[in-house]
Amino acid sequence: MKSETKGSDSLKPALIIALLFFTVFQSKGQQSKPAESGYAPVNGIKVYYEVYGEGKPLVLLHGAFMNIAMNWGQLIPELSKTRKVIAIEMQGHGHTQYSDRKLDLPDMASDVEGVMNYLKVDSADIVGYSMGGSVAYQLIIQSPKRVNKLVIISSTYKSTGWLPQVTNAFKVMKPELFANSPMKAAYDAIAPDKTKWTKFTEQMFAFVASPFDMGDSNIAKITSPVLIISGDNDGLDKIELAKTYQLLGGGISADMAPMPKSHLAIVPSQGHVSLMMQTKILLDYLEDFLK
Structure with a gap:
């Protein structure tokens, strides 16, 4: 009995993270209709x-x-007032069909580049949240000329950039935990093939539990301006985050040297989920950095 209780307790952080994620975000539906939508055939x-x-x-x-x-439901209406906003759904997510192709960051970054090619977009500003932020880091490393400015929201380029309790939670996630969850309801609402739910979750849990590291040297080579936005308690290791900012040219005394072109914003009293709900704060940072 003791071992069963311990195992159950170890799953609670993972369950809480996922359910909080979807329960909170479900209330934030998209507020505008796209001018264009469709499917880009890329990488199979x-x-x-x-x-x-x-x-x-x-x-x-x-x-x-x-x-x-x-x-992005709350941000798109404001961002699209002055920009051509292109929102993408990754492999197996949303309207994009499940594929047996192994999920990895290089492939997803290539998918993003493929969509840009399909839409005849030579380069763009890129904004990525969480997993999307890791994909954005990979994209600028693989194809630096495609990225003008980069915004990373609550994300990292290496798995050790997360606090241990976050990575440990990822390791114990199991598909059966979410059988009747808001996560499953959201999938069923728009997935092109609802029968792929179990395969998708198994694939995703394997992906998020896999260590990754794009390399400090590659981050140091980034020449595009980068804005990092992080909640003060969003699960990122702030010591590693400070090191990341230093690799991008930040963390200096701007009274004695020019202000770095890359910026770091730590939003107080915010976690990984709640940070994304701060629409006005995020818009202010984005508009100021991207203008």
């Missing part, structure tokens, strides 16, 4: 995208298990 799969507004292109990359409406 068809990736769903939506386009809003006109102007300089801005690509949005969602977090794990999420879709466009959940992640």
